[in-house]
Amino acid sequence: MRALPLLALFLLSGCSPLYAVKSASGHLGFVWRARPVNELLEDPATDPKTRAKLELVDAARRFAFEDMGLRKSKDYAKVSRIKGPYVTYMVMAADQASFRRHEWWFPFIGRVPYKGHFSPKDAKAEAGRLGRKGLDVLVAGISAYNTPLPFADPLAHTQLELPEGELVALVLHELCHGTVFLKGRVDFDESLASFVGEAGALDFLARRFGPEAPESLAFRAGLERDRRYAAEIESLYQELDRLYRSGLPRERVLADRAPILAKGRERLSAVLGRDSGELNNAVILGHRLYRADQELFGELHERLGRSWKVTIEFLRSLDRRRPAEDLRARLERLRPAP
Numbered sequence: 102m103r104a105l106p107l108l109a110l111f112l113l114s115g116c117s118p119l120y121a122v123k124s125a126s127g128h129l130g131f132v133w134r135a136r137p138v139n140e141l142l143e144d145p146a147t148d149p150k151t152r153a154k155l156e157l158v159d160a161a162r163r164f165a166f167e168d169m170g171l172r173k174s175k176d177y178a179k180v181s182r183i184k185g186p187y188v189t190y191m192v193m194a195a196d197q198a199s200f201r202r203h204e205w206w207f208p209f210i211g212r213v214p215y216k217g218h219f220s221p222k223d224a225k226a227e228a229g230r231l232g233r234k235g236l237d238v239l240v241a242g243i244s245a246y247n248t249p250l251p252f253a254d255p256l257a258h259t260q261l262e263l264p265e266g267e268l269v270a271l272v273l274h275e276l277c278h279g280t281v282f283l284k285g286r287v288d289f290d291e292s293l294a295s296f297v298g299e300a301g302a303l304d305f306l307a308r309r310f311g312p313e314a315p316e317s318l319a320f321r322a323g324l325e326r327d328r329r330y331a332a333e334i335e336s337l338y339q340e341l342d343r344l345y346r347s348g349l350p351r352e353r354v355l356a357d358r359a360p361i362l363a364k365g366r367e368r369l370s371a372v373l374g375r376d377s378g379e380l381n382n383a384v385i386l387g388h389r390l391y392r393a394d395q396e397l398f399g400e401l402h403e404r405l406g407r408s409w410k411v412t413i414e415f416l417r418s419l420d421r422r423r424p425a426e427d428l429r430a431r432l433e434r435l436r437p438a439p
Contacts, residue, residue: 266320
């Protein structure tokens with residue numbers, strides 16, 4: 102599974118004191134090692150390729166604040182060096198015979214279906230404990246995160262190696278979390294941020310490079326592949342959900358799901374052009390977490406004249422207790438009468 106941006110769940114956690122200490126240490130170290138983008142741009146030792154990516158990040162932040170209406174902050178105005186390929190590692194888990202996901206509770210955020218670790222060893226250990234309880238598990242490397250803390254969140258230096266479109270989408274995704282965040286509504290939050298990041302990146306790339314420039318074409322091709330992958334995941338989810346709700350004995354359900362998962366892995370691998378990796382309920386739910394209601398967000402943006410500032414303000418006004426339902430109801434009123 103490719104790295105996905107997500108909201109940080111580390112500090113002041115409701116988990117063990119050791120987890121809180123490790124998380125605080127990892128986050129503060131990441132923040133304290135960071136250097137300002139402006140400083141790196143002025144440093145003659147910065148190589149041209151890195152300089153171009155830093156300028157891109159700086160321009161993407163201005164676009165987010167000035168053109169999209171995202172909340173101004175100092176997030177991602179610094180870059181921090183990390184040891185491994187990812188900033189942190191996400192653990193997710195789910196029942197094997199249903200799509201009932203395992204959840205954790207964190208202050209300020211509420212109940213969420215994932216938990217982050219700065220150490221891959223700790224993430225694998227947590228996944229092992231959950232697996233021994235009979236759960237499907239997923240461990241995924243994460244490219245970036247956003248915290249509700251007063252410290253500005255930096256980028257990891259490894260993110261500067263991403264293609265232009267992916268880098269811009271990542272920055273916009275995380276800045277969206279700092280603008281529209283609904284406590285306890287993680288599915289809505291992550292799906293919305295995915296839409297804002299990807300659609301915003303398309304607009305940014307078209308303006309900066311041109312709609313037919315290699316950077317724009319490559320990003321659009323990647324989004325098309327992602328849409329095909331998401332369609333396969335959704336088809337697989339629906340097929341498995343019917344099995345899980347069939348009322349068959351658990352042992353029979355687990356036996357019957359094996360060939361479904363095997364065929365699903367083949368289809369996903371065909372989309373990617375490589376082995377898609379292990380496939381289980383946690384993997385399926387992890388992907389769906391970021392892809393719900395994409396068509397609704399897109400339709401809303403179109404009906405609001407493709408004005409990012411109007412769209413963001415509309416989204417901020419949604420009922421915080423029932424955002425998805427409120428979005429559907431208000432979008433229906435925006436549609437022309439038949």
